[in-house]
Amino acid sequence: MKKLTTTLVALLVVLMLAGCSMQPPAWARTNQASDSGKIKIGLSISTLNNPFFVSLKDGVTAEAQKLGIEVIVVDAQNDSAKQSNDVDDLLQQGVNALLVNPTDSAAISSAVQAANVLDIPVIALDRSADQGDVKALVASDNAKGGQMAAEYLVQQLGKGAKVIELQGVPGASATRERGRGFHEIADVQLDVIASQAADFDRTKGLTVMENLLQGNPGVQAVFAHNDEMALGAIEAIQSSGKDIPVVGFDGNDDALTSIRNGKLTATVAQQPDLIGQLAVNAARDVLQGKEVEASIPAPLKLVTTEDSQP
Template identity: 80%
Template structure:
C-alpha cells in the first residue's frame, strides 16, 4: 500500500511540474551559498530518552545560530510512525532532513523518497541501511563497545561472566555496540546471556530481573545504553546483589548515578555536539559544499 502511495505521489509531482522529471522547487536543495528561508526537518527516534532530548537541543540551538528553522517530530520508538513523520516533513517543504532512525532498515524507504526529490539526508547516532546519506554524525559505536569490554576485563580479569542488554533490534547502534563489545568479549570474557531491552529503562529492569534468576553467577553487566543500565541497577539492588553495570551514552541520570556509587561506568557520548555537527553538515550541503560521509563525535569512559 505504501509503495502504491509513493508511486501516485511521484506521478502527481510529474504532472505538477509540467511532465518534467525534475522535483518541484520546494523539494530542491538550496542554491549554493543561499540559506535564506532554509528549513530543516528533524526526526528523533524518541524524546522519552534524555540522550535524544540533548541531541535535539543541540540541533535546535545550532540551527538558531545559523538562522535556520527546524521542525521537530518524535517517532516515539515506532518505525512506522517515523516513516509517516518524515513523509509529512517532506510535504512541509523542508530543504534538508536530519534523521535519528528508530530502525535502520525501516527508515530506508523514506530516505530513498527524499533522495528522489533531491532533499539531502543526514543521519544522527544511527545510520540507514539504504539510500543516499550525505553524512552520518555519530560516536564510534564499535570503539565504544570495545571500551566497555576492555574496562570489564581490566576490572574483573579474563573469563568474567557477563550479561549483555541489547538495544532495539535493527538499530545500527545496537549492531555496532554489540560488534565492538564482542570483538573483545568473545576472546577474553564469558557472555553467559544477552537479550534485547530496546534502549528502555523499564524493559531493562524487567529483562534484568529474568536474567538474574537464570544466571545467578553473573559478575558484570554491559548495557547498550544508560537507560537500560539504570533499569538493570534497580533489578540488581532488589535482588540484594552487588554487580558492576556499565552503560553507554553519558546522560545526566547516568552521571548522577555514577556519582552516587550505583552505576559503575558509562561510555559517554556528546549528544548535543552530535546535534550541532549535524546542523553544520546540513548547512554545508545546502551551500553546495562537500562533507565527510562519517562525522565522529569523541567518546570517553566515565567512572566515579
C-alpha cells in the same frame, strides 16, 4: 488512504519528471532555500522519551538558532511506521534538508530514498540508514565504545568473567555496532552468558534484567547498550540484593549522577549536543554546495566512579 506514503509520493514525482516536462510541485522543490532565503530543516528523532535524544535535539535547535535556520522537530516515539509518516510530513512542509535519527535503520531506508528522489540531502544522527544516500552520519564510534566497555570489564574483573549484555533496539545500527565492538573483545576475553534486547528502554531494562538474574545467578557484570537500560538493570540488581557492576553507554545526566552516587559503575559517554551541532553544520554545508565527510565522529570518553570523585 487519506495520505500517500513517503515512497508513493517519491515514485509519483519520479514518474512526473520522467514522463513529461512538468516541474515537481512547489513543496518538492526543497533543495533551495525558501523565498525568504531562510533554510528550513526537518529533524526526525527516534524518541524524546530518552534524555540522550533530548540533548541531541537541543544541540540541533541551539545550533540552528545561532545560524538563523528554522527547524521542525518530530518525535517518532520509537515507532518506525510513525517515523516514516513523520518524514512524509516534513517533505511536504518543504524542508531543505532532512536530519534523521532512525528508530530502525532498515525501516527508515524508504523514507531516505524518497528524500533522495526529491533532491533533499539527508544527514543521519547517531544511527544510519541501511539504504539510500545519506550525505553524512554524525555519530560516536559505537563499535569503539563497545570495545571500551569490554576492555574495562576485563581490566576490572579479569579474563573469563561472566557477563550479561543488554542489547538496544533490534535493527538499529547503534545496536549492531555497539554489540559488534563489545563482542570483538568479550568473545575472546570474557564469558557472555546471556544477551537479550531491552530496546534502549529503562523499564524494559529492569524487567529483562530481573528475568536474566533468575536464570544466571553466577553473573559478575552487565554491559548495557545505553544508560537507560543500565539504570533499569541497577534497579533489578538492587532489588535482588546482589552487588554486580554495570557499564552503560551514552553518559546522560541520570547516569552521571548514578556514578557519583556509587550505583552505576561506568558509562561510555557520548556528546549528544555536539552530535546535533555537527549535524546542523553538515546540512548547511551540503546546501551550500560544500563537500562533507561521510562519517563525522564525536569523541567518546569512559566515565567511571573514580572520575566522579572531587
